[in-house]
Amino acid sequence: MNSNSFKNIFEVSDYIFNMAAEAGACDEVPVASAVCTIDPDVLNNTDQNLNDFIHSFLRGEDLKGLKIIGKGTNQILDKKDPTAHGELTAIRDACKYQNSERLTNSFLITTLEPCIMCGGAVILSRLNSVLFFAPALKGIGMKTLLSQNPGQTHAFNHYPELHHLTEYENQASEMLRSFFRLKRTV
DSSP: OOOEEOSSHHHHHHHHHHHHHHHHHTTSOOOEEEEEEEOHHHHHTSSOOHHHHHHHHHTTOOOTTEEEEEEEEOOHHHHTOTTOOHHHHHHHHHHHHHTSSOOTTEEEEEEEOOBHHHHHHHHHHTOSEEEEEEOOOSSOBHHHHHHSOTTOTTSSSOOOEEEEOGGGHHHHHHHHHHHHHHHHHO
């Protein structure tokens, strides 16, 4: 995949919502994800770290060097693969782009809070943060996964930051509700 450059959260979220709509049009659950990073030259020439950039991103500020290095949508039906979730597809795509199983200077943005399978992949790939639009209302989401052992500081070898982007929750939730409402009427 060629990396895609973006300026801010608004451009990235529009891009992800368009991917999710395309997945829904192909009869897949409309979930889309992207792994983002800041160009290493930009990170190395500033006193900010990735977390500083992520917090600027969350405030809607324009960022120099922001790019998508992996993207994915649900492809469960198309690939006949129950693990073909958008998050896993994006993580695989980013690992291939980086030529590494670790994505330490990257973060995931997704329309739906990752399930426990995708949460495991986030932990194993060492993504810095997960930004999600709609919370998982069915099943166990990543927030629940990470809070299962609050007294055990070593339950996992990596703890990504989680950010619920509530300003996008209604749009993401409505996209999912509409998809399933249509499925039930057919």
